[in-house]
Amino acid sequence: MSVPGSAGPLPDVAGVRAALATVKDPEIRRPITELDMVADLAVDERGGVDLTVLLTIAACPLRDTLVNDVTAAVRGVPGVTDLRLTLGVMTDDQRTALREKLRGGPGREIPFARPESRTRVYAVASGKGGVGKSTVTVNLAAALAARGLAVGVLDADVYGFSVPRMLGVTGRPTRVGDMILPPQANGVKVISVGMFVDGNTPVVWRGPMLHRALQQFLADVFWGDLDVLLLDLPPGTGDIAISTAQLIPTAELLVVTTPQAAAAEVAERAGAIALQTRQRVVGVVENMAALVLPDGSTLDVFGTGGGDTVAASLSRLTGTDVPVLGRIPLEVGVRTAGDAGVPVVAAEGSSPATDALRQVAAALAARARPLAGVSLGISPAARR
Numbered sequence: 001m002s003v004p005g006s007a008g009p010l011p012d013v014a015g016v017r018a019a020l021a022t023v024k025d026p027e028i029r030r031p032i033t034e035l036d037m038v039a040d041l042a043v044d045e046r047g048g049v050d051l052t053v054l055l056t057i058a059a060c061p062l063r064d065t066l067v068n069d070v071t072a073a074v075r076g077v078p079g080v081t082d083l084r085l086t087l088g089v090m091t092d093d094q095r096t097a098l099r100e101k102l103r104g105g106p107g108r109e110i111p112f113a114r115p116e117s118r119t120r121v122y123a124v125a126s127g128k129g130g131v132g133k134s135t136v137t138v139n140l141a142a143a144l145a146a147r148g149l150a151v152g153v154l155d156a157d158v159y160g161f162s163v164p165r166m167l168g169v170t171g172r173p174t175r176v177g178d179m180i181l182p183p184q185a186n187g188v189k190v191i192s193v194g195m196f197v198d199g200n201t202p203v204v205w206r207g208p209m210l211h212r213a214l215q216q217f218l219a220d221v222f223w224g225d226l227d228v229l230l231l232d233l234p235p236g237t238g239d240i241a242i243s244t245a246q247l248i249p250t251a252e253l254l255v256v257t258t259p260q261a262a263a264a265e266v267a268e269r270a271g272a273i274a275l276q277t278r279q280r281v282v283g284v285v286e287n288m289a290a291l292v293l294p295d296g297s298t299l300d301v302f303g304t305g306g307g308d309t310v311a312a313s314l315s316r317l318t319g320t321d322v323p324v325l326g327r328i329p330l331e332v333g334v335r336t337a338g339d340a341g342v343p344v345v346a347a348e349g350s351s352p353a354t355d356a357l358r359q360v361a362a363a364l365a366a367r368a369r370p371l372a373g374v375s376l377g378i379s380p381a382a383r384r
């Protein structure tokens with residue numbers, strides 16, 4: 001059949017539906033046809049399309065993106081002459097059904113704790129504050145995402161949350177019923193306690209509240225099928241590190257230290273918590289290593305040897321081989337990039353620091369869990 005008065009083919013519902021299957025919800029990042037967002041679809045004999053798309057929530061922040069993507073997809077179908085698009089909103093029951101579909105069931109369990117989970121979870125720990133734990137976390141996340149991995153960062157540094165700013169995330173997460181959709185920046189999905197408090201209000205939570213918050217971030221946030229989840233822990237050996245081990249026993253520790261002997265001693269204590277929690281220590285990252293001066297010489301601002309000391313001591317304590325995965329030099333660009341909300345590895349060009357960070361990311365990427373024989377849920381996740 002063809003459109004009256006035109007030489008082209010008459011579009012049918014299946015053709016338009018196929019085009020709509022290429023449109024992804026901008027926040028959930030799955031095809032809208034799979035999410036049951038396409039409510040009514042009809043094509044008349046003139047090539048006019050009547051379509052109702054259901055938004056997950058009325059205040060959908062990316063509504064315009066969705067409308068533009070839907071319009072472009074439908075208008076791109078040969079023979080379509082008109083699109084009459086109506087936007088509706090899901091009912092509570094429809095949202096519950098969507099949540100269960102995405103989660104693979106009605107429970108509130110932590111997907112990363114399931115035995116079949118293929119997500120590598122790394123808890124990034126440090127002994128003391130200010131050694132660059134958050135900087136290392138966001139750069140590893142961005143470098144892993146640049147390698148094509150699906151990456152999430154959970155900023156569990158409740159007292160010093162800085163990850164959203166370093167990754168350039170300004171938005172708040174959208175809530176669909178009791179499901180939280182993480183904002184994404186630099187290819188990384190991010191959730192931080194800082195997104196749930198007003199302005200610069202300090203967080204004054206005690207252990208049980210911290211545990212519940214962490215549990216909620218792990219269970220109620222729709223992370224999708226991640227390859228890697230990085231947790232930015234608060235410095236030290238506090239409640240959050242223990243909660244992490246209880247909630248995701250397979251989480252592995254990545255210890256960040258500086259070359260300074262004093263920092264190394266406390267970093268050892270942070271790593272040694274793995275003995276009590278029976279977690280594996282995947283390695284040590286030595287940050288703030290020798291600064292390269294303009295004449296090419298180097299300056300050991302924080303001394304030398306801290307990374308090796310921590311790695312040797314944790315190897316001895318845990319009876320496993322804990323390697324130094326990389327040494328990240330002090331570099332002005334690392335700090336300015338973080339301040340600008342773009343991790344330095346995501347900026348143009350390379351430097352000794354970006355090379356070292358990418359090398360650590362490569363070592364972690366090589367440890368990705370195999371996909372074979374693992375059920376991924378309703379469909380492969382969109383990577384970004």
Ligand SMILES: Nc1ncnc2c1ncn2[C@@H]1O[C@H](COP(=O)(O)OP(=O)(O)OP(=O)(O)O)[C@@H](O)[C@H]1O
Pocket residue numbers: 126128129130131132133134135136157160161162234235287288289328329330331332334335336338339353
């Ligand atoms: N390799 C580096 N070169 C230059 N500056 C760095 C480097 N690593 C971190 N910094 C800077 O040092 C400061 C502290 O880093 P960061 O906030 O990442 O530390 P942290 O260990 O996460 O601190 P806390 O746990 O107390 O929040 C930041 O201003 C950051 O930009």
